[in-house]
Amino acid sequence: MAVKSPDNGSNLAKKRILLGISGGIAAYKAPALVRLLRKADAEVQVVTTRSAEQFVTHAALQAVSGNPVRSDLWDSNAEAAMGHIELARWADAVLIAPATADVLARLAQGRADDLLTTLCLATRAPLLVAPAMNNVMWSHPATQHNVEILRSRGVVVLGPDDGEQACGEFGPGRMREPEDLVADLQSSRTFSSPTSAQADGLSGGERPLQGKRVVVTAGPTREALDPVRYVSNHSSGKQGFAVAAAARDAGADVVLIAGPVDLPTPIGVTRMDVTSALEMHQCAMGQATDCDLFVGVAAVADYRPASPQTQKIKKTRSQSSGWALELLENPDIIASVAAQPDPPVTVGFAAETQHTLENARSKCKRKRLDAIVVNDVSDTSIGFNSDLNAATLVWANGELALAKQSKADLAAELIHQITVLFVEQLADTHPESVSKQR
Numbered sequence: 001m002a003v004k005s006p007d008n009g010s011n012l013a014k015k016r017i018l019l020g021i022s023g024g025i026a027a028y029k030a031p032a033l034v035r036l037l038r039k040a041d042a043e044v045q046v047v048t049t050r051s052a053e054q055f056v057t058h059a060a061l062q063a064v065s066g067n068p069v070r071s072d073l074w075d076s077n078a079e080a081a082m083g084h085i086e087l088a089r090w091a092d093a094v095l096i097a098p099a100t101a102d103v104l105a106r107l108a109q110g111r112a113d114d115l116l117t118t119l120c121l122a123t124r125a126p127l128l129v130a131p132a133m134n135n136v137m138w139s140h141p142a143t144q145h146n147v148e149i150l151r152s153r154g155v156v157v158l159g160p161d162d163g164e165q166a167c168g169e170f171g172p173g174r175m176r177e178p179e180d181l182v183a184d185l186q187s188s189r190t191f192s193s194p195t196s197a198q199a200d201g202l203s204g205g206e207r208p209l210q211g212k213r214v215v216v217t218a219g220p221t222r223e224a225l226d227p228v229r230y231v232s233n234h235s236s237g238k239q240g241f242a243v244a245a246a247a248r249d250a251g252a253d254v255v256l257i258a259g260p261v262d263l264p265t266p267i268g269v270t271r272m273d274v275t276s277a278l279e280m281h282q283c284a285m286g287q288a289t290d291c292d293l294f295v296g297v298a299a300v301a302d303y304r305p306a307s308p309q310t311q312k313i314k315k316t317r318s319q320s321s322g323w324a325l326e327l328l329e330n331p332d333i334i335a336s337v338a339a340q341p342d343p344p345v346t347v348g349f350a351a352e353t354q355h356t357l358e359n360a361r362s363k364c365k366r367k368r369l370d371a372i373v374v375n376d377v378s379d380t381s382i383g384f385n386s387d388l389n390a391a392t393l394v395w396a397n398g399e400l401a402l403a404k405q406s407k408a409d410l411a412a413e414l415i416h417q418i419t420v421l422f423v424e425q426l427a428d429t430h431p432e433s434v435s436k437q438r
């Protein structure tokens with residue numbers, strides 16, 4: 001659950017943000033970012049790289065942050081006031097905005113050749129980066145490889161946005177706007193990560209799934225026709241990733257089985273990447289043993305091409321009379337999990353366009369699920385690629401509307417409801433660890 005401050009409702013309240021600024025033109029937006037962070041009641045210390053000083057002055061940053069600004073590892077006065085290791089320990093989160101291609105490369109290599117990169121190596125706090133650079137630099141395989149390395153280490157990559165660039169070109173590479181970065185921080189649940197503030201006892205809160213194993217499936221599956229073509233769907237994976245993060249926040253040990261999506265792994269969650277429904281089925285059946293809660297958010301393809309080809313299919317094959325594609329039914333992953341002799345609490349998701357609740361109820365029964373979350377996908381302002389969602393949680397004896405909200409908040413509400421509704425089943429597996437009171 002998001003850590004909300006009782007005073008101003010911001011989960012940034014009293015949080016200590018180390019803001020790293022590297023030398024991109026977007027650095028001129030850094031004072032605005034500092035102001036917004038402070039408005040959200042966060043404490044901010046700023047560290048710049050040498051080249052950032054070409055774009056923004058220490059005087060401006062000091063004025064808005066209320067703290068001296070540092071860039072030099074060898075500044076003995078600054079080190080005497082707060083040594084760099086102390087500064088690394090001080091941070092609840094490190095945000096680098098803008099993060100240039102060079103800084104991403106140095107972080108990926110684990111270099112410590114200036115104060116900022118040294119702090120990133122020396123801190124246990126979560127690291128978030130907001131890349132900003134020319135679109136060609138962003139798309140370069142070297143930069144993409146560095147970003148992949150950082151993501152695989154749990155670094156949260158915010159953006160970049162698409163649009164007009166300072167160099168006059170258009171494309172991906174713009175730094176996300178300061179207000180978007182603050183909203184990203186607010187919704188990232190960084191501060192309830194077990195690897196960060198929680199470890200220091202800062203975020204507190206209840207952890208009703210402490211000691212429980214939760215498996216979540218997310219994203220679409222791809223069903224190959226040949227090496228270059230596939231059948232798939234529009235699932236972005238955002239809701240499934242949010243459910244995994246919410247289960248983690250509730251204290252669970254979470255495995256996230258992800259279809260092909262372009263999303264960072266939530267910090268502290270074990271991610272397993274799969275492509276097809278058969279791979280997801282195999283992975284899920286392996287992970288579902290000894291699992292307490294299984295949440296199937298993935299939009300699994302119901303069918304796969306009957307004879308995927310190892311070579312690219314030639315157009316001539318289908319020219320004269322069209323091409324009837326023969327399909328085979330995929331195994332139903334969640335129904336297979338629920339049909340095990342000692343199944344976990346099993347919760348499915350369903351996207352419906354009509355007779356939403358009736359269809360959801362019959363699906364829940366047919367697949368022997370404990371509950372199902374149903375989305376009305378005829379409302380295009382929610383679902384699929386949106387950051388918002390609205391749904392109804394349906395179970396044998398009731399239903400509950402989950403109002404339109406961010407996918408992260410909906411996931412937190414869902415996990416809370418599951419821990420309340422199925423407290424006994426969850427407690428049965430490891431009686432000592434599920435709290436019955438919330």
Ligand code: C5P
Pocket residue numbers: 217277296297298299300301302330331332333334335347348349350351363
């Ligand atoms: O039948 P439908 O696809 O609408 O059901 C949706 C639910 O079933 C989701 O929880 C989805 O993850 C799961 N499912 C599955 N395996 C399939 C198809 C759907 O686990 N082959």
